Each structure stands twice: as structure tokens, then as C-alpha cells.
Amino acid sequence: MRITEKEVRYVAGLANLKLDDAEVARFRADLDGILEHMDKLNEIDTAGVEPMAQVLFGQAAGLREDIPEQPLGNEAALANAPRRGPGYFKVPKVVER
Amino acid sequence: MDIASLSIDSIREGLLSRRFSAAELAADALRFAEAANPETGAYLRFSPERALASARRVDERIARGEDPGPLAGVPVAVKDVILTKGVTTTCGSKLLAGYVPPYDATAVVRMEEAGGVILGKTNCDEFAMGSSTENSAFGPVRNPVALDRVPGGSSGGSAAAVAQGTAVVALGSDTGGSIRQPASFCGVVGVTPTYGRVSRFGLTAFASSLDHIGPFARNVKDAATLLRAIAGRDVRDSTSAGVPVPDYAALPGGGVKGLKLGLPREYLKDLKSETGALISGGVDAFQRLGCEVREISLPSTDYAIACYYIIATAEASSNLARFDGVRYTSRSASSETLADMYRNSRGEGFGAECKRRIMLGTYVLSAGYYDAYYLKAQKARALIAGDFARAFEEVDAIVAPVSPFPAFKLGEKVDDPLAMYLSDIYTITGSLAGIPCMSVPCGKTAGGLPVGMQILATHFGEPVMFRVASAFEQAGGVN
Numbered sequence: 141m142r143i144t145e146k147e148v149r150y151v152a153g154l155a156n157l158k159l160d161d162a163e164v165a166r167f168r169a170d171l172d173g174i175l176e177h178m179d180k181l182n183e184i185d186t187a188g189v190e191p192m193a194q195v196l197f198g199q200a201a202g203l204r205e206d207i208p209e210q211p212l213g214n215e216a217a218l219a220n221a222p223r224r225g226p227g228y229f230k231v232p233k234v235v236e237r
Numbered sequence: 238m239d240i241a242s243l244s245i246d247s248i249r250e251g252l253l254s255r256r257f258s259a260a261e262l263a264a265d266a267l268r269f270a271e272a273a274n275p276e277t278g279a280y281l282r283f284s285p286e287r288a289l290a291s292a293r294r295v296d297e298r299i300a301r302g303e304d305p306g307p308l309a310g311v312p313v314a315v316k317d318v319i320l321t322k323g324v325t326t327t328c329g330s331k332l333l334a335g336y337v338p339p340y341d342a343t344a345v346v347r348m349e350e351a352g353g354v355i356l357g358k359t360n361c362d363e364f365a366m367g368s369s370t371e372n373s374a375f376g377p378v379r380n381p382v383a384l385d386r387v388p389g390g391s392s393g394g395s396a397a398a399v400a401q402g403t404a405v406v407a408l409g410s411d412t413g414g415s416i417r418q419p420a421s422f423c424g425v426v427g428v429t430p431t432y433g434r435v436s437r438f439g440l441t442a443f444a445s446s447l448d449h450i451g452p453f454a455r456n457v458k459d460a461a462t463l464l465r466a467i468a469g470r471d472v473r474d475s476t477s478a479g480v481p482v483p484d485y486a487a488l489p490g491g492g493v494k495g496l497k498l499g500l501p502r503e504y505l506k507d508l509k510s511e512t513g514a515l516i517s518g519g520v521d522a523f524q525r526l527g528c529e530v531r532e533i534s535l536p537s538t539d540y541a542i543a544c545y546y547i548i549a550t551a552e553a554s555s556n557l558a559r560f561d562g563v564r565y566t567s568r569s570a571s572s573e574t575l576a577d578m579y580r581n582s583r584g585e586g587f588g589a590e591c592k593r594r595i596m597l598g599t600y601v602l603s604a605g606y607y608d609a610y611y612l613k614a615q616k617a618r619a620l621i622a623g624d625f626a627r628a629f630e631e632v633d634a635i636v637a638p639v640s641p642f643p644a645f646k647l648g649e650k651v652d653d654p655l656a657m658y659l660s661d662i663y664t665i666t667g668s669l670a671g672i673p674c675m676s677v678p679c680g681k682t683a684g685g686l687p688v689g690m691q692i693l694a695t696h697f698g699e700p701v702m703f704r705v706a707s708a709f710e711q712a713g714g715v716n
Contacts, residue, residue, distance in 0.1 A: 158584025191615030195671030
């Protein structure tokens, strides 16, 4: 077994994902099978191989000129918020007074 | 007007000869698409106001004697992971059921500037994660060729709309095959351009080192025309390439005689089915066209699935962190603390496949596993890309299957995620290398199900890829 239910719960915590018990059991089994397949990678010799993090680093356009642009605007940015106050997103209280 | 058989050229001819106006065409196309849509569910919603406004702009240009643009009046469907200002964009997720984007994707802006008319948004797997469109929170799409079967995925709605005739062309997105595989399943043309060829600004990010926007069409020329309209550098996407965009549709004549095509032996060893026979028939057709087909080897193919599903899920776990119930997603109703609000909103909002991939991606990036999985996968990716680089030293293009099998029945594979992942083998290799690849129809099985031929070229090799595809199409594929 490559992954335990305890590890599944730990990873779900890292991912900020609430899972019920049935999901924990199911994902444990799913991930176990998938991780077993991923062990295939141990078969290849990658000594001296540079990791490939980007496809076309040299040909990408890179950063634009630093010219100020009109931003999205407060109203547009808040329009889809589930809860908002005047000019800000509202969330449950973070700090106790 | 026979909406379902229109092409970009026939629309242009009709507009310029004043047989119909763009506004009339848009109204007819919307009426037709709305009436036909219940059969497949390809569209999640229509955008009639935006369509008619775009069409009127085309008519005004024509009235002023201006060129109305290469996509003048062309009805387009847009995958619902691509942002459209003022038109709800859900990414197939309950989390974004009411999300109305405040800006347009660059590909959408360019497509409309070229005269394109957006009819509506198409269904897809949630956040583009899937190979059947069954992972949408808004129900599946039916394949117009066989209604009891999936259209493929994740861009299943866009492929189905073009196949059904409810759009002339469509925009999709491809991370590991999400344009080519549904194009193959629905019998249309689907193109994944070179990584960086089309700006991803406004494409909801799934796996940033693998995501592409690309076209669907019913013929190669229409796909090439749409790609040219949306391609090119964009200051809003630092990964977009500053390489000039050629006129892909103005393909040089002279066919493909003498071109060298590679056939990867690793792709054919397990392909004994009807799909394999059709691909063999396609290879014969290339030989009849005067191509020199030779067997090549892509020795790292066996590791591609593991490599892809580590990199893609790792990047996804990071990209999907933004859907947290604060800024634009729905929020869980009952949460006392901020941390609970995040967990509950995400736990209630994401579907099973997204959760599975977030879990896998978080796991492979977590402390103690990074080197064994993520770093190892990035090295494997370099080997896979190297296989292609070596192959293109000896061949002009590669021909290959798209999927090991044609469209499967709805529900047939939903319970076996690994089996679903393994079926992406022929498309993810090109995605990992970042090379242009496309699916072009290659005949049908005895049961009438379409099969696609994949054509791959080197980075920015779209011209030769379209040349090969066009010759194949004109030769009638395998028929």
C-alpha cells in the first residue's frame, strides 16, 4: 500500500479540501492505484538530465514594457464576490479581538 | 440557409455577394443551434445579444466597403473555460455557476476582431479535467454521431457543436489531448498549436506548462484560418511566443510528395483493434500521396502517462487554489472560521475528478515526495521532448493514432480513473513536448464511429502540419 487514509486526510488538509469518510476511502484506493503506475518512472535513468520546467523559454515573449495600464477597477473585481463590503471582500473573522 | 454545412469561405461569399447579412446569419444560426442543442447538450448557454452585436459590426464594415475580416460573420462556439466578458463562464463547475467574467480572453477578442460571432459557451469536463465531458457539473454531452456515446473531452461540447453543425468553428483548450481526442471522437478537425502560439490570457489555468487554446472546424482550411486569427504575441501572456504568424490557410500547393513521415512503433504495438486498421489505411493513403513513411522510435513513450499525470496534477493543485470562496466562487453557507470556509467551499464545490487531481498534485508536491515525483517527472519530460527533437531531425512530420479506441458509451469508464488516464497515451506525449499536433478524420469503424489521424510537427511547424492534413483530407482520408 502506497498511501494510507491518514496520509489522505493530511494531504486534504494541505489542499484545503474537506472530504467525508467515503471520499477518503475512495481517494485512498484511487491514489494507490495511480501512484503504483507512477512507480514506472523509477525504471528510467535520469542521471544528468536537466528537468524541463518550461517548453520554449527562449522564444517566449517575456515581460511586457512597464507601461501603466487601466486596472480592472474595484467594482468589476468585486462583482462576483459571494460577500462584499464597500471596496473589499468579506470573509469570516480571522483575528479575535 | 443550410446552417449545418456552412464553411468560412461559403459565409464570406454569401456576405460579400449580399445574399445574406451577418445579422440574418447570426439569427438563423442561433435559432438552429437552440433547436438542435437539446439532442447533444453541446452548449451550456447562448449569447444572442453578443452574437447580434458582433454580426452588426460585420455588416457595418461591409456597408462601408471595408474588409469584414477573415472570420466575417462566422458562428463560433467557445469552450466554457475561456472567459467572455459579461457572458457567464462556469468551467463546468458548480463553484463558478454564477460567474460573469469582467474581461475577455485574448483569443476571444482576436476572434471577434476578425469578424467571428460567438453563439454561446460549450460544456466541458470540470476545469478541463477529463476525457469524456462526463465530469461537468452540468451534465454530460452526447456525441452527435452516436447519441449514446461520449463526445470525448475535455472540450466535448465544442467538438459536438461543430460536428452537429450548430457552430461552424469552435475554440477549445488542450492540456493533454482535450482538443484532439474529442475531434477524433466526433469526426471533426481539432488543432493543438505549438505551446505559446496562442495567448492563454483569459483561459482558466489548469496546468500552465501544458495548457493551449486551439480551434475545431469541419475542414482543415477553416481550422487554419481560425488559428491564424487568434495566434501571436500578447503582452498579457508572458509565455506567448514572439514568433511571426504565417497565413496557415494560404497553403502552398504541390501536395506532400516526397515528404518524410514518421510512424512511431511504440504507438502501434498495442493497437490491434479496428482503430489500428483505420490508422494503417491512413498510412497507406499517405504513401499513395507520395510521402515516404518510415518507422521511428520514441523510446520514452512508456513513461509519458506517469510523467503527465504528475506534472499536470501538481500544476493543477496550485492553479485551483484560487477557487476558495472569497473572490469569485460560491461559498459554503456554514463556516465559522476562514479556514473552515476555504475547506467547506472547496469540498462542496469541486467534483470528484477535480478533487482526485488536487489530492494527487498536492501529494506529489508535498514534503518528502517532491524529488521522487515532480522533479523526476520533469526529467522524464525532458527525455520525451528529446525523443521528438531527434525524430524531427529525420522526418518532416509524425503520423499517429489519437486514441486507442473510438467514442465509448456514456458511463462506461467513469468508475476507473486510471483506465481513463491511460487512454490519453497518444496525445499527452505531444503535449509534454509542446509541439503542434492535430486530429483529422481518418474514416469510420464498421459501427459508424469516427477515428482521427494525429499529425505532429516540430515547434512552430504548423505550416507543414496543415499541409499534411490538407493533402490527407483532399485525398479523402482512408475512404
